[in-house]
Amino acid sequence: MSEHDDHDLRDRFQRLRREDVAGVTSFHATLAAAAARRAASPRAPGIRVAAAAAFIAVLGVAVALAIRGRRGISIDLAAARWEAPSDFLLQVPGAELLRTVPELGRVTPPFHYLDPDWRTP
């Protein structure tokens, strides 16, 4: 079906067109309004300056944020200490044995340190 076969739709659009055209402002009135608009346009540079200033301000903020983002946040790793929630499970009698280096001729820790009544929490 081509664009020339749709008389039903074309008729509806042509009716719409006739109604639109009935209320159209004349060409000369439109041209006069356009000329008046051009004469009243000294306001436009003010808007352009305001828009340019706003754009520069936004650009400045964006650049500042980008620079700050590149620097990143410094973290003192020496001061940082992380403890797992399950660390208490490692706090058992004799845990020192795991953290110290055994030496010949010396028993560390002394066996009396161990508490036979100790229970896990």
Added chain:
Amino acid sequence: MSPDALELELERLHAAAFGWALACCAGDRAAAEDALQASYLKILDQSARFDGRASFRTWLFGVVRRTAAEQWRRAALRRLLPLAVLEAAPDGRPDPAVALARAEATRRLEAALASLSRRQREVLHLVFYQDLSIAEAAAVAGISVGTARTHYERGKTALRRLLKEEPQ
């Protein structure tokens, strides 16, 4: 084209250009008149120049379409930024007095068109209202002929379906 010849051509196409501006502004007459005035200013100031690659009507409709889109974007920006230096913007709705005076069939057509996508609405308007070919409609809308044909066929099917439905 000399300024006098340009003015004559604009006068000849004025009613059609107004109809197209109205379609680009979703039936808002004040916005359509603004878009048309701004388009004429662009043309007469030669910030938009006719290079003869398309017909004058196709080129004029392209200018009107771009100008209406610029105005729509500006109006949307005004609604977002209530700056005192910018005047009140039209809200894009059809004039209620004009809508009342419309025939029932026309109102149904407008309501059905409002349900279509912008591209479908544009292509159907250009073909059925402005009597342009699909190739010319494609040039005005800035899309390929194949895409325009797809919008034309789908738009027609959707429009027929919407017009057949009983009014609410």
